[in-house]
Amino acid sequence: xxxxxxxxxxxxxxxxxxxxxxxxxxxxxxxxxxxxxxxxxxxxxxxxxxxxxxxxxxxxxxxxxxxxxxxxxxxxxxxxxxxxxxxxxxxxxxxxxxxxxxx
Amino acid sequence: xxxxxxxxxxxxxxxxxxxxxxxxxxxxxxxxxxxxxxxxxxxxxxxxxxxxxxxxxxxxxxxxxxxxxxxxxxxxxxxxxxxxxxxxxxxxxxxxxxxxxxxxxxxxxxxxxxxxxxxxxxxxxxxxxxxxxxxxxxxxxxxxxxxxxxxxxxxxxxxxxxxxxxxxxxxxxxxxxxxxxxxxxxxxxxxxxxxxxxxxx
Numbered sequence: 001x002x003x004x005x006x007x008x009x010x011x012x013x014x015x016x017x018x019x020x021x022x023x024x025x026x027x028x029x030x031x032x033x034x035x036x037x038x039x040x041x042x043x044x045x046x047x048x049x050x051x052x053x054x055x056x057x058x059x060x061x062x063x064x065x066x067x068x069x070x071x072x073x074x075x076x077x078x079x080x081x082x083x084x085x086x087x088x089x090x091x092x093x094x095x096x097x098x099x100x101x102x103x
Numbered sequence: 104x105x106x107x108x109x110x111x112x113x114x115x116x117x118x119x120x121x122x123x124x125x126x127x128x129x130x131x132x133x134x135x136x137x138x139x140x141x142x143x144x145x146x147x148x149x150x151x152x153x154x155x156x157x158x159x160x161x162x163x164x165x166x167x168x169x170x171x172x173x174x175x176x177x178x179x180x181x182x183x184x185x186x187x188x189x190x191x192x193x194x195x196x197x198x199x200x201x202x203x204x205x206x207x208x209x210x211x212x213x214x215x216x217x218x219x220x221x222x223x224x225x226x227x228x229x230x231x232x233x234x235x236x237x238x239x240x241x242x243x244x245x246x247x248x249x250x251x252x253x254x255x256x257x258x259x260x261x262x263x264x265x266x267x268x269x270x271x272x273x274x275x276x277x278x279x280x281x282x283x284x285x286x287x288x289x290x291x292x293x294x295x296x297x298x299x300x301x302x303x304x
Contacts, residue, residue, distance in 0.1 A: 011104065016112075018112070018115050021116060021119075022115055022116075025116040025119035025120050025123075026120065026122070028120075029120035029123045030123035030124060030197065030198070032197075033123075033197060034193065034197070036192070036193045037193055037196050037197060037198075039191075040190065040191055040192035040193070040196075041119065041122045041123050091113075091116070094112055095109075095113075097104055097105075097106055097109040098106050098109045098110055098113065100106070101105070101106020101109070102106070
């Protein structure tokens with residue numbers, strides 16, 4: 001249990017929340033995505049998705065661009081370089097925890 | 104963090120990545136209707152005595168298969184948009200655009216070869232060429248839609264190849280078997296997948 005206690009400190013708290021983890025995973029896998037597509041993939045309401053995106057944006061992990069397409073507002077989201085790095089680091093930590101559990 | 108919890112988080116990542124890159128917009132009913140239309144086209148050719156081996160039948164064949172193609176594409180696009188919107192997803196999504204780009208080369212080559220065959224009078228090559236080109240397009244769809252589209256794409260390629268070297272005299276039958284039968288098969292495979300998902304839910 002000592003190992004587990006140490007490892008949880010290594011985990012990025014911003015990404016660790018499941019909804020934000022799903023958002024970042026989707027952005028890393030699919031590149032720039034519209035708000036509507038992201039909503040369909042992660043299955044969150046508009047309000048919840050906005051809240052989680054704001055947290056990720058404040059951490060510098062995603063960039064959000066708002067524009068108008070044919071007079072309609074459009075929001076595009078993409079993972080930043082810092083977001084991709086944080087995601088890889090988070091994955092490494094998870095894999096180490098799983099590997100240690102198997103030993 | 105316990106290893107079990109870490110595995111759950113890895114599952115969240117896998118699932119989100121798969122949903123992002125997997126195209127599930129093709130509805131089973133659109134595939135089935137496309138198959139029915141192709142079989143109806145073949146039946147119409149039989150009834151009207153139209154044969155791909157007869158260059159005189161060019162106008163009749165163009166009329167029948169042009170109508171089948173137009174109806175199949177129109178219902179496919181309409182039903183796909185309906186199905187995707189019903190799930191609350193944007194119809195012209197980034198993934199849908201990628202699928203269209205993956206499918207287009209096969210369609211383009213098919214159109215070019217159609218014009219070539221028409222000009223040179225080799226109408227008997229049309230069914231196998233269409234089947235091979237369409238197979239390539241379905242394999243393009245398979246990049247995003249998974250093994251079922253890949254399987255059906257390969258079967259289209261096999262049917263087209265057989266058509267070129269063995270079944271060239273039986274163009275209408277090949278159309279019924281490939282565009283009819285294989286679309287029905289794809290529709291069935293997609294319907295089974297949807298039924299599995301519903302039972303999992």
